[in-house]
Amino acid sequence: MTGKTFDWGPLLTGGPLFLGILNLTPDSFSDGGQFAEPAAALVQARQLVASGARMLDLGAESTRPGAAMVDAATEWRRLEPVLAALTEALPHIPLSLDTRHAAVAAKGLAAGASVINDVDGFTEPAMLELAGTSSCGLIAMRSRRLGEGFLMPTYDDPTPKEANSALGELLTVRDRLRTAGLADGRVLLDPGFGFGTTFLEDLALWEALPRLPEALAWPADRICIGISRKRFLATRAGTPGLAPGRRDALTAAAHAEALEWGYRVFRTHAIG
Numbered sequence: 001m002t003g004k005t006f007d008w009g010p011l012l013t014g015g016p017l018f019l020g021i022l023n024l025t026p027d028s029f030s031d032g033g034q035f036a037e038p039a040a041a042l043v044q045a046r047q048l049v050a051s052g053a054r055m056l057d058l059g060a061e062s063t064r065p066g067a068a069m070v071d072a073a074t075e076w077r078r079l080e081p082v083l084a085a086l087t088e089a090l091p092h093i094p095l096s097l098d099t100r101h102a103a104v105a106a107k108g109l110a111a112g113a114s115v116i117n118d119v120d121g122f123t124e125p126a127m128l129e130l131a132g133t134s135s136c137g138l139i140a141m142r143s144r145r146l147g148e149g150f151l152m153p154t155y156d157d158p159t160p161k162e163a164n165s166a167l168g169e170l171l172t173v174r175d176r177l178r179t180a181g182l183a184d185g186r187v188l189l190d191p192g193f194g195f196g197t198t199f200l201e202d203l204a205l206w207e208a209l210p211r212l213p214e215a216l217a218w219p220a221d222r223i224c225i226g227i228s229r230k231r232f233l234a235t236r237a238g239t240p241g242l243a244p245g246r247r248d249a250l251t252a253a254a255h256a257e258a259l260e261w262g263y264r265v266f267r268t269h270a271i272g
Helices: 038-050 072-089 102-110 125-133 164-179 199-207 209-216 231-236 248-260
Strands: 017-023 055-059 095-098 115-118 137-141 187-190 265-268
Touching (some): 017 038, 095 102, 137 164, 199 231
Parallel strands (some): 017 055, 137 187
8 A cells, every 4th residue: 555654633633533334244233234235335324424424434244242253255255345336436435444354454455445443453463564564544452362253251240340451451452553663643542342341341441431541651532432332331221131223322422421531533333
């Protein structure tokens, strides 16, 4: 990838930066299968942009608990036609690729995407190498792996939890990118709510948000909050059985909390 190195700065002016989530998978926890076809994806993309999204985040591999792993070829087959449709129809909207595969990320950048969003926190050498040889933006998330999948503990484990282990993991992600020589201005860090954490740990992590920028030595406006429709919100509200598609009001309330603490970047399924 050539051209000017991506800088989040211009996107962080003018109010919150909402990254509209566009799931292209058949098995997403929230809206799996609804937007797999390019025409449906484009309708949803236009709706997200009309409601305030200034970037779209495309994912073609589900990371929900128990989701089947997808190889790079399958992921790209799902992603390619939608990416082509969006770059033609919405050329002014930057696109982020939610992927763990360097081969998919490289093809996506060549096809017009601006950002790699890696839920593995750039642990794979090939992904880290691509980040170093490209000029794209980067979103690096903290998560916990178990073999090829993600560690998903019993969410309602009543054992008291603290945020310290998750914060330490996020520091490791930050330092990995810095050690690789990647400029901070290219990077957003994502605490990874729900990725290997129980409810009590997510709660502790949420309550730590006011002091997180100081703990990370990292500005709040370059931390991406991915809390949209998460079960944490329903459990915290005392309605753990609330379906994901009915959690948008809880998501909006959580975004408002985070805005009060200085956060400005949110990945979300709906805006409002």
